[in-house]
Amino acid sequence: MNIIDILIQIFQESGFAGLIEDPRYLVMIIVACVLLYLGIGKKYEPLLMIPIAFGVLLANLPRTGITEGLIHYLSLGVEYGIYPSLVFLGTGAMTDFGPLIANPSSLLMGAGAQFGIFTAFLMALVLGFDPKVAAAIGVIGGADGPTAILTASKLAMEYLPAIAIAAYSYMALIPMIQPPIMRMLTTEKERKTVMKQTRAVSKTERIIFPIAVTIFVVLLIPDTAPLVGLLMFGNLLKETGLTDRLSDTAQNALTNIVIIFLGISVGAKAVATNFLTLRTIEIVILGLIAFAFSTAGGLLIGKVMYRVTGGKVNPLIGSAGVSAVPMAARVSQIEGQKANPNNYLLMHAMGPNVAGVIGSAVAAGFMLKMFGA
């Protein structure tokens, strides 16, 4: 034994030798760096993009064995659908359903904005995806990361990283994806519509709402319980005013911890051998189509409501039906102000926006009911 032998042995057992053995890992390291750049440099959903990207990086450094140890155990939270539900708990604790309760007709726009889910589902079937996988891909159109992850973890585990990365990338790109569709489908006159201020919502209504939604929605579609149930539980913690400590934990500490675990676990599923395929590119394209159709669906329902109400509803708030809280509502506000500087649509758009969260959870529950075990 001499120094050269030891050095050669160290190199042969190193990750560098692993990269030479299978260069696909090198490609995945580059993909991870690009995702890190998007998260850090471009600030695309950094809270989730950075953990996901780092998970991709860790899982694709050869010969670490990390995916069989730490990551394996962290991933159980994704496989059993625990993390997405806990994120929904935090989301519920952060969400103000007041605008929706004040203007319940905005639920229709939240429903219309699920159109992309079913369009992408059909397109995925045309491309030859298994129906279960097609259903999971379609849910990207709900623009709701945890919902997409939960559905993919139950129906298409092998495509989970591609679906999660597509969902979060497009959510970050909403300010670029939605405005052209909004301008294309609405007239100048419609965009200028100024909406009246909504009524005040009493505390009693705010407390009853999450309880009633849980009872009715979960009774009708039991598969929505992990999402709708936890979303409403989180909201109840916030609205009672008696559980501030629990609400605070759900909003901050718990959500932050879960997001770290969720991001790392999802990213670590993107191993070179199953990620670098044509299917991944197809999923990314289908995700974009799903987003576009969902935006169009919400806008078209908004246009119908504009006509039905005699011009009292600005159709631009319809595009906010694609969950993505509050990014989509902000886009409605910005586009509304571009048409009319005195237009303040943010609070009105929050109605369809939070309705979209419920709508996408219902759509995901439907897909799980149809294609689950």
Next chain:
Amino acid sequence: MSVINALIVAVSGFLIVFLMLCLLWFIIVMINKAVTALEKSTKTEAPAAAPASASPSAAPVKTSEPKEEAVYGGELALYNVDEKTAACIMAIISDETKIPLSQLIFKSIRALD
């Protein structure tokens, strides 16, 4: 999965989402009606109880506490004030009084000419 079956799944899924959210619409309206009715009845009970306690021959009657009605920021009435100005006014008041906006409740802002 055949084309027909795929279409049936897609259409019925979209329909279920619509029906579910329409049901929620109905539930919200019902909650609103119930709460409004409850509030009206507590409001009418309270003045009715007051004269009874004023009567010297009657035993003191405890009037029920009026139901707490929280009005949240963002739902205040604006009279001839645009939302941008209202936001500025609220921010200035919060800054001057050193009370966080989350602890302040604004009911109305009216422009005085």
